[in-house]
Amino acid sequence: MRWKSLPYSDRLAAGEVLAEWLVPLGLDGAVVLALPRGGVPVGHAVARRLRGSLDVLVTRKIGYPPQPELGLGAIAEGGAPVLDAGLLRRLGLTEDDVAPIVAAERAELERRVRVYRGDRPLPETAGRPVVVVDDGLATGGTARAAVRATRERGPSRLVLAVPVAAAETVGSLEAEVDELVVPAAPLDFHAVGQWYLDFGQLTDGDVVAWLARPREAG
Structure with a gap:
């Protein structure tokens, strides 16, 4: 084709x-x-x-707070966060550093699930x-x-x-x-x-x- x-x-x-x-x-x-x-x-x-x-x-993108369009990873309902380990290293961040962002995005994800389904x-x-x-x-x-x-x-x-x-x-x-x-x-x-x-x-x-x-x- x-x-x-x-x-x-x-x-x-x-x-x-x-x-x-x-x-x-x-x-x-x-x-x-x-x-x-x-x-x-x-x-x-x-x-x-x-x-x-x-x-x-x-799904929800996990954005970098100073530059939200820069994706550090993402989460999908029913799954664990998938983070860009190389990007985290370059930015000097750990998974613990981004845990609050992940939590906020998971809350928004759950809100959307309720709205859609x-x-x-x-x-x-x-x-x-x-x-x-x-x-x-x-x-x-x-x-x-x-x-x-x-x-x-x-x-x-x-x-x-x-x-x-x-x-x-x-x-x-x-x-x-x-x-x-x-x-x-x-x-x-x-x-x-x-x-x-x-x-x-x-x-x-x-x-x-x-x-x-x-x-x-x-």
Whole structure:
């Protein structure tokens, strides 16, 4: 299959392209876990095409307080924090130093879980194929936390699928999953949003609406 030309019109369109790349893998009926917020429209299209179930897997980046956009690692629900040990060393930080940041992000993670899923637990994934979906990968920190947390829950097959990713990030994540599906991996990658015409920010309400949207209706 040829590389996808960019940009995508929006996240749903990107998900439709991604789904076509997933079809040959024989993933009918897979559990699709989308990383909110941006991964949920993508996951909607994937779950519809694969005739699978859709839910969220909530993650949070662990940012460096003086420069919040700099990710020290990430956490995903049900998993342990995944920290960038090399970056911590360069910044002169220990895991104990970032423990308060981790605690704050875990509290926000739990708040979002309640908003998105209420009292409903994560879907059962033991012995089932699982596709973890996001709208793109820059550094891949949150995706790494997500797939490691998912791996601990015993899926029969673990796939990470995103419409676009930084080329160097693709290589760093391949060993974490059984398959990594990326229709486009441009070398001149600066941010996920540059590869979408419409990359508007989504709200918690948008996520809840996408999860409730009938997939047969598109």
